Amino acid sequence: MVSTVPTLDVELNGETVHDIDAPDSFVTDGPFPVVLENSGRSTHVHLHFDDDLDRVAALDEGNHFVADEATRHVHVSTADVDEAVRGKLEIVTGYGSNTKYVDVRVDPSPETPDESVVVDERLSAPPEGPPDxxxxxxxxxxxxxxxxxxxxxxxxxxxxxxxxxxxxxxxxxxxxxxxxxxxxxxxxxxxxxxxxx
The missing domain is CATH 1.20.5 (Single alpha-helices involved in coiled-coils or other helix-helix interfaces)
Structure with a gap:
């Protein structure tokens, strides 16, 4: 079974300059990319997690330059959690002229079946002597x-x-x-x- 990684898609400069079009909420149970798709002129984007989300999600870097009509993928790593953690991702363009908040929820990753091999204790002990x-x-x-x-x-x-x-x-x-x-x-x-x- 192939699992797909969810992506948080953000469109920049769509309707107007410094416009941000992003979903109101996003749910994940593991690492994910924020895909910054620029429909217009080059722009700088600042990404920041609030305090609640910052303890379980991390960006390699907060400030990103996206060239004219280009797409940039920003990797977000997440920690393993025992219960869902909610917080906000702040997306800022135009040096603070436009801001968008996305409610993000990080869920516990699904349990993976235990595929460990049980070894008979007799096999772990060295043989007492050479075989007859x-x-x-x-x-x-x-x-x-x-x-x-x-x-x-x-x-x-x-x-x-x-x-x-x-x-x-x-x-x-x-x-x-x-x-x-x-x-x-x-x-x-x-x-x-x-x-x-």
Whole structure:
């Protein structure tokens, strides 16, 4: 939805020299421009807010020169208000020869929906430790470290030794041979752990 900014339109030198044609009242809920449209010869315009309005509305500058048949935009900033503030804008031309007052009301700006994101408190706390690595990934990581350290030949030799020991144990079917195979497996496993850590 596109909101439009209201403008306070003021026509200068319309009917006569130094003539000011402006609305009797103006309502806004935020910053707005005063549009000075000069229909005649160049003129100086003085803008001033009364005390009530001056505490919530501000002009960058009070005196403005508007060239022949030119338009000038004067920005008015407003403060956020909790309740409507009323006051008068004084428009003076011809060095005080003509004055016009506009009743201005500054309303509270409409409430904007709260679009803040609620974050679970558990997400704001740092993790207690690194996540557990799955066993399959641990084996792959261990083999990768073993290969990077040049232990490929040792790993192949260990695997062949274990395979040979198991083959002999199956062929002989002796408790002593099985014990020796178990010891060989533990030694090979220990060596592999030392190699990858």
């Amino acid at each position: 690595v799955p066993p399959g990934r641990q084996v792959v990581n261990a083999l990768d470290r073993l290969v990077r350290r040049g232990g490929t030949a040792g790993a192949v030799f260990g695997f062949l030794a274990v395979a040979a020991a198991v083959t002999v144990a199956l062929a002989v079917d002796s408790a002593v041979v099985w014990l020796a195979v178990g010891i060989a497996l533990m030694v090979a496993f220990g060596a592999a752990l030392l190699a990858v850590t």
